[in-house]
Amino acid sequence: MPATRAAFRAVRADVEEFLFEYAALLERGEIARWPDFFTDDAVYQVVARDNAESNLPLGLIYAEGKGMLQDRAYALIHTEMYAPRYIQLRMSNTRVIAVDEPYITAETSYLLLETLIDEPTRVQQTGKSFDVIRRVGDQLLFKERKCVYDTVLINNCLVFPV
Amino acid sequence: MPATRAAFRAVRADVEEFLFEYAALLERGEIARWPDFFTDDAVYQVVARDNAESNLPLGLIYAEGKGMLQDRAYALIHTEMYAPRYIQLRMSNTRVIAVDEPYITAETSYLLLETLIDEPTRVQQTGKSFDVIRRVGDQLLFKERKCVYDTVLINNCLVFPV
Amino acid sequence: MPATRAAFRAVRADVEEFLFEYAALLERGEIARWPDFFTDDAVYQVVARDNAESNLPLGLIYAEGKGMLQDRAYALIHTEMYAPRYIQLRMSNTRVIAVDEPYITAETSYLLLETLIDEPTRVQQTGKSFDVIRRVGDQLLFKERKCVYDTVLINNCLVFPV
Numbered sequence: 179m180p181a182t183r184a185a186f187r188a189v190r191a192d193v194e195e196f197l198f199e200y201a202a203l204l205e206r207g208e209i210a211r212w213p214d215f216f217t218d219d220a221v222y223q224v225v226a227r228d229n230a231e232s233n234l235p236l237g238l239i240y241a242e243g244k245g246m247l248q249d250r251a252y253a254l255i256h257t258e259m260y261a262p263r264y265i266q267l268r269m270s271n272t273r274v275i276a277v278d279e280p281y282i283t284a285e286t287s288y289l290l291l292e293t294l295i296d297e298p299t300r301v302q303q304t305g306k307s308f309d310v311i312r313r314v315g316d317q318l319l320f321k322e323r324k325c326v327y328d329t330v331l332i333n334n335c336l337v338f339p340v
Numbered sequence: 341m342p343a344t345r346a347a348f349r350a351v352r353a354d355v356e357e358f359l360f361e362y363a364a365l366l367e368r369g370e371i372a373r374w375p376d377f378f379t380d381d382a383v384y385q386v387v388a389r390d391n392a393e394s395n396l397p398l399g400l401i402y403a404e405g406k407g408m409l410q411d412r413a414y415a416l417i418h419t420e421m422y423a424p425r426y427i428q429l430r431m432s433n434t435r436v437i438a439v440d441e442p443y444i445t446a447e448t449s450y451l452l453l454e455t456l457i458d459e460p461t462r463v464q465q466t467g468k469s470f471d472v473i474r475r476v477g478d479q480l481l482f483k484e485r486k487c488v489y490d491t492v493l494i495n496n497c498l499v500f501p502v
Numbered sequence: 503m504p505a506t507r508a509a510f511r512a513v514r515a516d517v518e519e520f521l522f523e524y525a526a527l528l529e530r531g532e533i534a535r536w537p538d539f540f541t542d543d544a545v546y547q548v549v550a551r552d553n554a555e556s557n558l559p560l561g562l563i564y565a566e567g568k569g570m571l572q573d574r575a576y577a578l579i580h581t582e583m584y585a586p587r588y589i590q591l592r593m594s595n596t597r598v599i600a601v602d603e604p605y606i607t608a609e610t611s612y613l614l615l616e617t618l619i620d621e622p623t624r625v626q627q628t629g630k631s632f633d634v635i636r637r638v639g640d641q642l643l644f645k646e647r648k649c650v651y652d653t654v655l656i657n658n659c660l661v662f663p664v
Contacts, residue, residue: 183478187353191511198595202609205630227426264551264652266628268594268611270430271360285364287430289453291613291628293652299625301461304428304453306367316507328426328455345640349515389588432592433522447526449592451615463623466590466615468529490588490617 190274193284193311196318201267204339209254212339213247216320217312222247223324224340227305230326239339250339265302265338266291280313281321288325290340303329303340352436355446355473358480363429366501371416374501375409378482379474384409385486386502389467392488401501412501427464427500428453442475443483450487452502465491465502510598517608517635518596520642525591528663533578536663537571540644541636546571547648548664551629554650563663574663589626589662590615604637605645612649614664627653627664 200215216222225237241247268289276283285308292302305327312321325340362377378384387399403409430451438445447470454464467489474483487502524539540546549561565571592613600607609632616626629651636645649664 187357190353190357191514195511195514195597198597201595201611202597266611266613266630266652268613270432270594271363273357273360273364287363287428289428289430291625291652293628293654296655298655299628299653301453301463301625304455304461306428328428328453329461330455331458331460349519352515352519432594433525435519435522435526449525449590451590451592463615463625466617466623468590490590490615491623492617493620493622 186274186277189277189282190272190284192313192318193274193282193286193309194269194272196311197269197272197286201269204267205265209251209339212251213244216244216247216323217314218244220244220247220320221322221324222320222339225324225326226330227326227328228330230324254339261294263295264293266293267340282309282311282313282318284309284311288340290338301329303327305329305340307340348436348439351439351444352434352446354475354480355436355444355448355471356431356434358473359431359434359448363431366429367427371413371501374413375406378406378409378485379476380406382406382409382482383484383486384482384501387486387488388492389488389490390492392486416501423456425457426455428455429502444471444473444475444480446471446473450502452500463491465489467491467502469502510601513601513606514596514598514608516637516642517598517606517610517633518593520635521593521596521610525593528591529589533575533663536575537568540568540571540647541638542568544568544571544644545646545648546644546663549648549650550654551650551652552654554648578663585618587619588617590617591664606633606635606637606642608633608635612664614662625653627651629653629664631664 203211220243222241223237224239229236241250269286271287273285274282275285285306287306289301290303291299293299305325308324308326309320310322311318365373382405384403385399386401391398403412431448433449435447436444437447447468449468451463452465453461455461467487470486470488471482472484473480527535544567546565547561548563553560565574593610595611597609598606599609609630611630613625614627615623617623629649632648632650633644634646635642
């Protein structure tokens with residue numbers, strides 16, 4: 179059990195560092211590199227908490243495979259459909275739920291803060307991510323990333339990935 | 341001193357993991373299990389920062405002993421006095437102040453985010469917890485938990501534990 | 503590489519603990535001790551993100567040397583130019599960018615929450631700090647601290663250090 183605790187703790191640090199890198203990339207707006215954080219067969223979805231808790235499959239975003247993420251990234255880069263803004267993506271309360279190498283199951287809270295020019299910073303979205311992360315050599319990659327957001331009334335289009 | 345630093349660091353990780361589990365339970369709304377995070381003789385209180393800094397004993401919530409926490413949990417579960425909402429309880433900036441096994445004294449910042457249906461997510465409450473945590477075997481339990489909140493104007497009844 | 507990862511991880515914990523102490527001091531309002539977190543030749547600046555990304559040198563605050571920080575602290579303590587408020591300074595997503603002992607380069611997200619009496623808590627400012635930290639014996643000190651804030655429309659004077 180102490181061995182397990184120490185092992186879980188090291189994995190928590192791995193996951194935190196991976197998520198912090200992921201957040202930093204999105205904050206810098208480097209959307210083109212966003213799919214690089216996922217495995218080729220990754221499933222990425224963003225779903226409202228009430229749907230998730232009712233086991234409704236309806237999600238705001240559903241992407242299966244890195245190709246779909248690359249399409250999405252391409253669309254985001256080439257469609258200027260939103261006003262310029264800064265975002266900050268805060269990750270916290272990371273809990274490692276299971277470790278079955280090379281897979282790690284973890285839950286993390288996220289907070290997306292958004293600042294439009296000449297407006298105060300506001301909480302754009304808050305939620306939790308349920309991640310299955312695959313260790314590939316020295317690297318971690320999302321195998322599954324399911325973001326469940328509390329914020330139903332999102333003040334703007336949810337085009338930005340979390 | 342380096343030994344102390346390493347020991348403090350391991351304890352910080354213990355405390356963080358304990359607090360993250362505690363937050364996850366409250367976020368899932370499992371109030372019935374909330375008292376299980378406390379020792380039988382625990383003291384739990386929630387007090388405004390201005391009162392706390394004036395050493396005024398007046399608190400919004402004061403519970404002595406696990407029985408009082410169980411009563412409170414029961415009341416919360418069986419009284420539908422608040423509109424449905426989602427909450428997120430973020431823990432951060434955990435600092436271990438003293439370690440005198442089996443007791444750990446620690447301070448942590450918390451942020452309670454609240455989302456009512458069809459409303460944007462808002463900061464419901466922000467504050468710090470001053471905790472005395474008791475190690476019981478592999479487990480941690482609150483011996484004392486004092487939450488000091490900055491937010492005097494709470495937009496709704498503070499029935500939800502933090 | 504694993505050695506590097508373990509070393510980086512220990513440094514991340516060092517930096518987090520240093521930043522949490524720094525935040526706690528500011529939250530308690532102990533401005534007089536604020537300059538003690540900096541080296542004698544430290545450079546401290548607070549700059550808007552759009553300026554920082556355009557490499558414009560214009561900052562809201564620029565202080566070179568501990569003396570200037572002490573002057574600033576003195577002014578803050580002795581000038582009651584702002585309404586009483588509580589602040590909380592949350593540090594998260596700390597990433598160690600480089601370690602070249604005794605210097606550590608790190609990036610951290612910050613969130614300044616502000617509560618005026620009889621008002622709800624609000625996000626006063628959000629941003630990132632780009633820090634060069636110097637290890638001096640057992641202690642860490644800021645050699646450079648550059649805070650880049652997203653929040654251009656700050657609801658009040660930005661007199662409070664971050």
